[in-house]
Structure formats: C-alpha cells, structure tokens
Amino acid sequence: MTMSSAATDYDVLVVGFGPTGAVASALLGRLGHRTLVIDRLTGIYDKPRAIALDHEIFRHFDNMGVAEAIAPYVEPFTASEHFGADGQLIRRIDMVAKPYPLGYTPSMVFSQPPVEAELRRHALSFAAVSAELGVALVDLVQQPDRVEAKLKDADGRLRTVTARYVLGCDGASSTVRQLADIALEDLIFDEPWLVVDVRVNQDALAKLPQNSAQFCNPARPVSFLIGPKTHRRWEIMLLPGEDPRQMEQPENVWALLSPWLTPGDGELWRAASYRFHALVAANWRNGRVLIAGDAAHQQPPFIGQGMCQGLRDATNIVWKLDRVLRGTSPDALLDSYTAERKQHVIELTGKIKAIGQSICERDPAAARRRDAQILAEGGGKPLALTRQEIIPPLRAGFLSEQDGAARGSLFPQPRIISEGAFRLLDKVTGPGLRVFIDGRRSDSSSFAALCAAYPDLPATAIAPAGTGKPGALEEADGVLAGWYDRHGVVAAIVRPDHYVFGTARNAYELDDLLHDISSRLHGNHNPDLRMEKTA
Template sequence: MEKTDVLISGLGPVGAALAVYLGRLGISVMAIDRDTSVYPMPRAAHLDHETMRLLHLAGGAEAVSQASQPLSAYEFRSRDGSLLMGFKPGEVTTATGFPQSSMFHQPTLEHALRARLGEISGVSARLGHALTSYSASDDGVIAGIAGPHGAYDVEAKYLIGCDGGQSIVRRIARIELDDMGFDEPWLVIDARLKDGRERLTTIGLQHCDPRRPVTSVPMSPGRHRWEFMLRPGETPEEVVGDEFIDDLLGPFVDPASVEIDRRAVYRFHAVIAKEWRKGRVMLAGDAAHQMPPFLGQGLCSGTRDAANLAWKLAAVLQGRADEALLDTYQAEREPHVRAITEMAVFMGKVVCTQNEKEAAARDRDMLSKPEGERFVVMPDTIGLASGVQRGDVLAGTIFPEPWLETGEGRKRLDDVAGLAPILLFRDGGEAAASSFRAGGGFAMALSDPSLLDEGDRVKSTLADSEAVLVRPDRYVFGRGEARNLLAAWNAYLASGTSPA
C-alpha cells in the first residue's frame, strides 16, 4: 500500500496551492483529481491583492499578472443608470504591492500551479484518479482510489477535501452545511472579444434592473463575462439557446462582436460546512464554503484556507506543534468566510430584487445618501480575530511586503523568507532572533541595509515596538519585545490558544 503524509482530493487551484505549500515545507503529498486536464474555461474571475501575494508564494502570481487586468471600479446601478453604490481602488499602493483587484484567467493560474507542483520533490499529482471511499482512525486515513489502471488504496496521515461544492470527502464524513438562505439561478456567459479588442470596460457592473438583474465584468484581456438572472418559469435549456443569448447581450454589446466560449446555468449558493475538521479529515475551498459571486471572494477565500492550513499541518507533522493547532483552522477561517459571505449575500439581495415596488423603494433609499457615501474606496477584507496577539490593533492584519536587495537583485521578502514565520526587529532583539531562526523562522534586523522599506511601511508597522512577528500566512501575529513575541508564538504552536 502506498503511503503519504497528506492526500489531497481535488486539484483545482485550492488543492494545487495547498499541495505546493506543503511540498515547499517538506511534506510528502499525493494530490488526485478525477479530470485528466485543467478545465479550459474560466470560472473564478477576481483576485484581491492579498490573495495574489499568497499565490506568489505558490508560484502562480507571475503568470496570473500577465493574464489579468486591474478593475478600475465596481458599480451597482439602477435601471436608469443611477449609481446605487460603488467601490473604487484606493490611491495608495497596496501593502502587498499587487493591484487591489485583478480580473484574471483561471486556467492560466491552474497551469502555473501544476507546473510548480512538478518541480517539487515529494509531491505527486495524479490526474484521472478519483477518491471513492475512505476510513479514518486516530492515526490516519486509508483511502480507496479509482485510477485508469484499476483501484488501489493509499494510507495518509491526513486527508484534505478540496473537491468542490459536491465534495465526496464531505459527504463521506457526513458533514452538514449551514444554509445562509441564498439560492438563485443565473445564466453565465463567457465571451472572447473579436478583432483583437482587449476590453469593453475596466468597470465591473451590477445592473440592478428588476426586469432582469445583470452582471457585466471584464475578465482577462480579450475576455468578458455576463451573468443574467433567470426569470420565474425560464428553464436552463431555454436560456442557453443562441437566439435567446443574442437578445440578452443586445443591450450591452453587438453579439456579432464576441465569440461565446461558455454558456451555463448555475445556482448561486451561500453555504458553510458546520465542521471543517473531523479528526484526520479536513475541508478547504468550495468543499468547506460557497458564496454568491458578488464580492468575487470565492477563490480568494479558498486560497486563504490553503495558506492557513498548510503551515499548521507541516508544523504538526514535523513535531513543531501540537495537533491541537489544527483546531484553530476553522476557528480562524470561518469568521472571515462568514463575514464575507454575509456581505456577498447582502449585495446579492440588492442586485436580485425582481419586485418592481421593492426595487423602487431600494433605489429611493440608496439614492437618498450623498454620492460620497455611496461611492467609496474598496475596503480590504477583515483580518484574523484569533490566532494573534490580543490587544494589538495591527494583530490579524496583513503585513506589508518590503523588497530586499540580494546578490541576485531585488527580491520580495516572501521570495527570501518562503513559507516561514517572519521576525523583523530593532536593535536588542538579536538573541530572540537567533532562537527564532533555530526553530525554522526567518529573522531580519530593521537596520539591515538589504531591507528596502519604501514608504517606511515596515517601520510604521513596528511603531515603537522592538519587533513584529508575522505568521506564515502573512498576518501580523503581534508586536512587542522580541523575546515575549517568541514565547507567545511557541505557546500558540503548543496549545492552539490565542496569546494574551
């Protein structure tokens, strides 16, 4: 029987990112997927700057950056075109250096992640192989897998279900879903622009017309997506016809100027798994949660799952942390996912109003506010509420990424630190830094001449503190005296409880 540290069921972008993270941390991984190739059509469309940073750690951001375009605004407009609410990028460069919002091409990301997988020893990707069953014990999991040459078993210490909304891992574990009360059918149309045209617009639009709500968003250069809410009585078979689609597209674009790549009816759900971990079995991405697309946070949330889970699994498997640390996975990630999902549901309800009187009341209420209150800077997503030092206003926020001057030229801090926790310190913290390095951390003095702190972002983060400790998933763990931070970090690894 074959053995591996971690078996991942599902090799979409979340499963692939998780496999890369674990492989880079020295964990043996077998990742399986029932399909034999990357799905050729884009599904997810949006990445925020924090997720781009995490994907850079997985080796996918450079390819995505070359096949994406920033979003200049995201607007919700009434039937007559009045601005109900909207979001625009901030004027200041993001803390990560990536665009605040990027509209991207998902297959490009998946190919890049799978190429990175192939470069990591100890990681095996098996396409055309599907999980059929498993039994879990306190010591691990025995999984049954169907491959192109027959069935076989694999023994793993942990099984991670990254296998989508219909997750077989979740079903076998009998994990129930918390339904947040949103379930609407939409027709999704992905199109390529003809004659070399790169874009119709750089603005994402929610057309809040009660006769038929419509989403219109640019994708990667040369591509565009429309989503049309189905009316009562319309069937999936009816709405995917050429003539029907041409009528839908007519008010927005000349149908002859685009080539349709995909037409499909989806139900936009809002559900969250009640358990993300059952012993040696865990869920990530759509297997753990699904949200309406109105915030573009589905893949972003799954990538955050992978980044949170990977370093904890590695720490436990390598004996640097107690298994109780894995209980923090859902405790830290679910509040983040739930808050984002609730906001996406709110936005969806604004968009999906089909009652004329309710839509008119919605418009009057929203338009009664000054435009300055309706059109605001895109907010960053919320940070962590646990797993960080209490009482520190910056704990749980994303740490800004500086550049380093190396013998090979300028590099991002993440390129040098990898997936290790980071300690940046002022004079006086060297003793704690040495201990931190011995435990696998990356430590650097703020006075190091190779640190290029443009805009003094790192100095501003430290403020008057001696040091700042950053988690491997790039959230600020806390600030203070270096030795106290290290003690709190070690206590967190040992117990999984948030430091005081």
C-alpha cells in the same frame, strides 16, 4: 525531511486537483511532504469559472514562484460601477491607492484554465508530489495514525492507499466531506443566474462599458466584468419561470446580451446556468480528514472571492500541517483551521450577501429606496469603497491572546532597497514565521536580542530609507512605518500565511508575545524563556 510514519504510503492525500488542490499540493511538495493528489477528471475544465484574484493570493503565488508564469493571464481589475434602478451611478468600488499595501495591484482578473494549468505544472515539479487523474475516491477509514483511502481507477480497479492526513479539495459535492460526515450549514442565499463568457471582437470593445459594472435593474439584475484581453463576462439573473437549460441556448443568450452586443460582435465562449449558494461546512476537520475550497464553503460571486477563499484555506492549513508532520507542533494546532477560516468565510459571505441582495432587489420601489440610501451614505454622491475594505481579518484561532491592534490582519509587504534595487519583503526574508521590528527605534537591537531566544522566530528590523539605522533593512515607500504608526505598535509576529499573530507596543509586550506563540507552537510552557519583569 518529513517525520512521516513508514507505515503510510503518503503524508497527505489531496483529493481534487483544481486551484485549491494544486496550491495545497505545491506547498506541501516544496516542504518535502510525500503528497498524492487525485482527481476524477482526466484534464483541466477548459472553460473559465473564477475570474478574480486579489493581492493576498498573488502574494502567495509570488512566494510559490509561479507569479511570472501566470502573469500573462492576469490583468488589473477595473473599478466596478453600480448603476441604480434608473440607470444612475450609485456606488463605485475601486482599489486602494499606491503604494500598494502588499506590493501588488490589489485586485486582478485572470483566465482560469491557463492559470490552473500552471498551478498543476508547478505542483508536479516537486519530486515529493505525484498526481493520478481519472481516479475517484470511494471510501475513507480513519485509524489512530493514518487514513486508509479506497480509490477507483478509470478502468474500475479498486485499491487502497494510506496517508497521515487527507485534504478534500473536491468541490461543492465533495466526496471527502460526505465520507467524513461533515454537515453543511445554510447561510440563506439561493438565486439562479446565467454566466456568459464572450471573446469580444476588437472593434466591438468600444461599445461596452469601460469599467466593470453592476446593473442593479429590478427588471433583471446583471453583472458585467472586464476580463483579460478581450474576455468579457456577463452574470445575468434568471427570472421566475425561466428554464435554466433553455436560457443557456445561444439564441436566448444573444437575446439577453442584445443591449450590449450582437452575434457578429464576438464569439460566445460559454454560457452556463448556476444557482448561487451561500453554504459553509459545520466543521472543516474530522480527525485526520480536512476539507478546503468549495468542499468547505460556497458563496455568491459578487466581489469575486470564491477562488480566493479556497486558496486562503490552502495557505492556512498547509503551514500548520507542515509543523505537525515534522513533529514540531502538536496535532491540536490543526484545530485552529476551522476556527479561523469558518468565521472568516461567514463574515465575508455576510458582506457579499448584503451586496448581492442589494443588487438583486426586484421590487422597483424598494430598489429606488436602496439607491437613495446608498447615495445618502456617499453624502449625495456615488458612494466610494475599496474592495480591500470588504475583506475581514481573522477573528479567532491561532492568534495572540491579547486583542491588540492589527491582530489577525494581513501584514504589509513593503519594497525593500537591496543593493541598489527594489525587492519585495518576502523575497528578502522568506514567507515563514517572522518577527518584524520598527527599525526607527533606538532600542530596536534590544528587541532583536529578545527574539534570539526563539530560533524559529527570526527577527528583522525595518526603517524608512535615509534614516541610516544600522542593521535595519530600508523600505522605499514608508508603507511599514505608516502601518506601525497607525496601529501604535513597535513590533509584530507574522505567520507563514502573512496574518499577524499579534503586535507589541514595547519590549515587555513583545516578550509576552514571543512566549505566547512559542508555547502554543510547541505545546509546552517554558517560563525560563521570559524576561524577568521589574517594577
């Protein structure tokens, strides 16, 4: 149970019940923390906004137990083909090959409204979680041991609730961010675009590209995405002098879509104009108030990472809040949240901006130079990349002090052979703090013995199938064995959000790593837990 103060109504007040708020609430509820989630809207926004997921996020959905519920609304992401100023293929962004490193298709498309509905339903399935819709946050007052939040109900009635922490997942114009006096930093990107969603008639699908595409046409850059079933999306750059509201009108939308479709080819689901921004909060924490999702960052959508970033925020902060609320880690653990997520967002946004600026080049001569450079980088052929290469690791925060191989990267999820069937690793070990050991080593049992002194860091040895190592789980495809070999390590400590705290090349390094993470988790230093070093 949560070690919560009887003086507060809730452990956590989550403001905003979109995907980030729903995931955070569900994770908190599963851990038993009294959570109130509020949203000023009374229902789910019924138009698609986000359209892309990746395997990291789907891994968390699977850990949460919602993967099967959302699967009907999710499909693999097709390759994205980039066409240059003269219509030639210049770049192709695809998925890594099987066996997939995290156990799932690495990139996916989805329909947001039904997925969001399932995420809300899941959050509310926990007795510890309650939701109030049509309720707005008016004010926050921080006290030493709690936050007092003034709420306004739909009928205008004001009341105050108290929580140990507040998590603002309330969007780009976040009230929480403003009340916490957290500034935004401009990462310098501001472009007007029109986003168009069409439900295309079955017989018209063949007229459209069979892969997602970026038309890097200096006359008017356009992105085309293949969504689930017959959902197709166009993101169309608006030109100087075009009125965004006028361009949303159906007759103007169909005129823009005329190279691909006519009005008889499908149903115009929605058209909305946006300014694509690149912004990041200066700090993601002010005392007992934290922010996540669009409240903390906004970025252009060119590789579909906007919602993924928000859910990374939720999975990052919740495991830390859990430990602080239970009293097993000091409040200072929460300081690593900004250090980790802000740098990650800035680095990824920089890569997205570079892709976006390349796509958005309006000068024909510069666009042709861009095309020639990209083709040259590919050795005279269209440059081949994977989306996974674009996502950076964590660089700072709650990571090993030793800058070892794979530190801050995502730990793989191999298929484990269990009772004659295949199960993904997290299904076998759970998603908590874990130590993984290369089970091929003859001395792997001595590594496990080291970990026995740290009861909250359970150890698991894994070896490829057929090696017959006693006490080791068997993996089917050699994913993890290849990972150990590639990085030259024999053990790794993995956080609940699946990021690698640190790696070890031998028993001494593992002992140092265990002592490092334990002392930082518990806010103490106990040299008696360490191996006696001998020359």
